[in-house]
Amino acid sequence: MNAPGRWRCYVLAAMLGPCGAIVVAQSAAAAVDLSGTWVPAADLVSGLNADDLQLTSAAVDALGQFDSQTFDSTAFCMPYGTPRNTLATAPHPLEIVQRPEQVTVIFDGLGDVRRIFTDGRSHPEDLIPSWMGYSVGTWDGETLVVETQAMTRESILSDAGLPHSDTMLLEERWRLVEYNDESLLQVELSIVDPVYYREPIEAMRLFRRAPHATMSEGPGLCLLDRWNAHLEETNRKLYRDAREAGHEELSR
Amino acid sequence: MTSAKGGCPRRSYLHLLATVLGCLPISMSSADDAPVDFTGIWMPTQIGPDGERNEVFPEALPFLPEVQTRNEEFLADFKHEVDDSRRSCLPYGMPRQMLTVAQYPTEIIQTEDRITILVELHNDVRRIYMDGRAPPDGLRPTWMGYSVGRWEGQSLVVTTTDIREHGLPRPQSRELTLQERFTLIEGQAGPMIELEITHEDPRIYSRPFTLKTYYRQYEGLEMGEYFCNEDVWRLNLDGNPSELPWR
Numbered sequence: 014m015n016a017p018g019r020w021r022c023y024v025l026a027a028m029l030g031p032c033g034a035i036v037v038a039q040s041a042a043a044a045v046d047l048s049g050t051w052v053p054a055a056d057l058v059s060g061l062n063a064d065d066l067q068l069t070s071a072a073v074d075a076l077g078q079f080d081s082q083t084f085d086s087t088a089f090c091m092p093y094g095t096p097r098n099t100l101a102t103a104p105h106p107l108e109i110v111q112r113p114e115q116v117t118v119i120f121d122g123l124g125d126v127r128r129i130f131t132d133g134r135s136h137p138e139d140l141i142p143s144w145m146g147y148s149v150g151t152w153d154g155e156t157l158v159v160e161t162q163a164m165t166r167e168s169i170l171s172d173a174g175l176p177h178s179d180t181m182l183l184e185e186r187w188r189l190v191e192y193n194d195e196s197l198l199q200v201e202l203s204i205v206d207p208v209y210y211r212e213p214i215e216a217m218r219l220f221r222r223a224p225h226a227t228m229s230e231g232p233g234l235c236l237l238d239r240w241n242a243h244l245e246e247t248n249r250k251l252y253r254d255a256r257e258a259g260h261e262e263l264s265r
Numbered sequence: 266m267t268s269a270k271g272g273c274p275r276r277s278y279l280h281l282l283a284t285v286l287g288c289l290p291i292s293m294s295s296a297d298d299a300p301v302d303f304t305g306i307w308m309p310t311q312i313g314p315d316g317e318r319n320e321v322f323p324e325a326l327p328f329l330p331e332v333q334t335r336n337e338e339f340l341a342d343f344k345h346e347v348d349d350s351r352r353s354c355l356p357y358g359m360p361r362q363m364l365t366v367a368q369y370p371t372e373i374i375q376t377e378d379r380i381t382i383l384v385e386l387h388n389d390v391r392r393i394y395m396d397g398r399a400p401p402d403g404l405r406p407t408w409m410g411y412s413v414g415r416w417e418g419q420s421l422v423v424t425t426t427d428i429r430e431h432g433l434p435r436p437q438s439r440e441l442t443l444q445e446r447f448t449l450i451e452g453q454a455g456p457m458i459e460l461e462i463t464h465e466d467p468r469i470y471s472r473p474f475t476l477k478t479y480y481r482q483y484e485g486l487e488m489g490e491y492f493c494n495e496d497v498w499r500l501n502l503d504g505n506p507s508e509l510p511w512r
Contacts, residue, residue, distance in 0.1 A: 048376065089498040090354070092490075110374050110381050112304065117374060117381070124388040124492060143490050230408050232388060233356040236494065240353065 043131070045155045045189060048111040050228070051198050051220035055102035058218055061171045067211035072176055075209070079174030086144075086168060087123055090235035094144040094168025095161055096183050096202055098125040100216060106226040116150060116157065116187075124232040129159050136162050142179045144168060157187040170204070170214075181206035190219075197221060300419050301449050303373045303380070306488060307458060307480035309366045314452030314459070314479065321364055321478050326435065327471045336436055354493035356387045358408035359428050360443050360462050364478055371480065372488050380414060380421070385491045393423050400426050406439055421447040438468040457481045 063076060082088055093101060098120045105121040114132035119125075129150040140147050146164035150157050161183040170177055182205045190199040197219045204214040313319040328336060357365065362384050369386035382391035393412040400411045410428035414421055423445040430439045444463040449456060458480040465473040497507040 083501060086498060089501065090494045091492050091498050110376055110379070112374060112376060115374070117383075119381075119383075119390055126383060126388070126390070128488065144492065145490060228390070228392075230356060230389075232354070232493065233408055236354050 043111065043113060043152050043157070045152075045157070046111060047109045047116065047157065047187060047189070047198060050106050050108045050223045050226045052104055052106045052223040052226060053102045054197060054219040054221050055104065057192070057197075058102060058216075060102060061100065061173075061175055061214065061216060063173060063175060066175070066214060069207075069209055069211060072209035075176040076174055079169075079176075081172070081174065084169070084174060085172070090123060090232050090239065092123045092125045092144045092168075092232075093120070094125070095127060095146045095148070095164050096185070096204065097168060097170055098127070099185070099200055099202065100170065100218060102218070106223050106228060107220070108228055119228065120231075121226075121228050122231050123235060129157070131157070136160070142166065146183070153186075155188055157185075159183075159185040159187060161185070176209050177204070177206050178208040180208065192219065195221065298377075299375060300416055301421065302375055303421065303447060303449065303458065304375045305482060306370050306372050306486045308368060308370050308483060308486060310454075310457075310479050310481045311366045312454070312479070312481075314450055314454075314457055316453045319477065319479055321366065321476055327474055329469060329471050332436060332469050339432065339436075354387070356389050356408040358431060359391075359410045359425055360445075360464070360476075361434065362386060362389055363445070363460065363462060364476060366478070369491065370486055370488055380423075383488065385488055387493060388491050406430065410443070417446075419448065421445075423447070436469055438466055440468050441466040452479070452481065454481045 066072075068076070087093060092098065098107075099118075103122075107121065108119040110117040110119065114130070116129040116131055118127040118129065120127075125145065127145050127148060129148040131150040131152070134149060136147055136149055140163035142163045142165040144165055144167075146161040148159050148161040150159045152158070163179065164177065164181055164183065166177060166179045166181075168177070169175055184203045184205075186199075186201040188199055190197055192199075198221075200218045200220070202214075202216045202218070204210070204216070206214075311319055311321075356362070365386065367386060369384070371385065372383040374381040374383070378394065378396040380393040380395060382393070383389075384391070389409060391409050391412060393414040395414050397415075398413060400413060404411055404427040406427050406429045408429055410425040412423050412425040414423040416422070423443075425443040425445070426441075428437065428439070428441050428443070430437060430441075442465045444465075446459075446461045446463075448459045448461075450459050451457070459477065460480065461475050461477045463473055463475045464470065500507055
């Protein structure tokens with residue numbers, strides 16, 4: 014049997030399978046439980062590299078002007094934004110809380126929380142761009158297919174400042190995979206943003222289970238670090254001033 | 266087609282079988298076992314179930330005399346504009362963010378062995394473990410503390426310890442233990458959560474006491490994004506770097 018014939022059989026199987034009807038009737042029913050704490054398997058994936066992407070001239074300009082101290086939200090204890098939160102491979106855990114009607118992804122670090130609505134809704138019209146975007150998910154067998162719109166252009170895709178527009182479309186496929194005898198969470202991302210990229214960006218991320226990882230108290234700790242850094246700088250300045258003012262005991 | 270009579274390959278029958286098996290729903294919600302499901306988006310309210318105004322702090326708190334004196338000295342020199350931790354974008358911490366009546370929603374997500382509370386204000390996350398564990402020894406105190414919960418009849422009872430000590434808006438020590446009782450009730454405005462929070466902190470208070478607040482639902486209420494530092498980020502984008510040293 015050639016390929017088209019096979020496909021007909023698969024389609025038939027899917028259509029006749031009682032499950033097909035159930036999946037359609039109850040889009041909320043999930044076949045897989047993704048819940049738990051996971052850490053990025055940075056050793057198994059490669060980062061986004063501008064040299065590998067089909068940049069438009071607008072993207073080249075944006076990269077040329079990028080200054081991380083001004084345009085990287087994380088330098089201000091602000092969130093990564095979607096999909097940078099999912100693409101990031103730094104060893105910060107993420108936590109998935111799964112219910113039939115919503116899959117919630119809590120990222121450690123800066124307060125990114127993605128809500129993936131799996132209750133059968135579609136994207137509202139006239140969404141206001143936000144840091145997390147608006148995500149709607151459907152189960153395709155054992156794969157959670159997530160479509161996200163309205164991610165603010167103030168977020169970037171990578172530490173190097175790869176830009177994106179408000180009209181970027183993101184499609185992800187979240188599923189459990191076996192990889193070198195490990196059971197991993199795989200997220201395939203397809204990013205379509207013709208303003209900055211002539212071809213869709215295809216990326217893949219893998220995550221390992223980390224049941225004992227502790228989620229930190231994200232933006233608060235980031236701000237506390239800045240406060241402590243400020244105190245240290247203040248102390249250094251007081252020390253310098255005192256030494257210059259002739260307090261010799263400080264010169265030792 | 267090379268084998269018109271061949272029928273479908275075995276793989277497609279296996280595929281069908283797998284599809285059917287894969288379709289059997291996996292129970293991953295604790296709603297089946299728990300007596301009450303608090304899942305939903307809730308808004309704190311000052312209006313009680315009977316439509317009357319609820320005073321979260323009906324009377325003076327039973328501070329130890331020496332704490333009362335020092336607290337008054339502290340507050341005499343206190344400037345809300347600069348000294349209140351909320352100006353610094355730091356979390357409110359427990360129990361403040363559960364007692365505030367500021368109009369920011371709170372999402373409760375109930376799953377097997379866990380109840381997760383996402384607070385829009387300051388973007389805080391609480392994790393309440395329902396699997397019978399005790400708080401581990403030697404925890405570093407955190408703003409949210411460490412919460413374990415259990416069911417008592419129709420009520421969810423949560424014990425929280427290991428909370429960071431801080432002085433605002435009320436002093437609290439690391440010995441603070443909170444016991445929260447969440448009860449689903451029917452009020453004039455529809456389903457409500459009655460939340461009673463019993464405070465026990467022998468270094469601060471002369472006796473335990475209980476405060477009560479309420480949450481209600483609104484049609485169409487959604488969780489928004491609260492990134493406290495966004496004002497500073499935006500000022501900086503406009504060429505006005507923050508002069509606040511901590512932000």
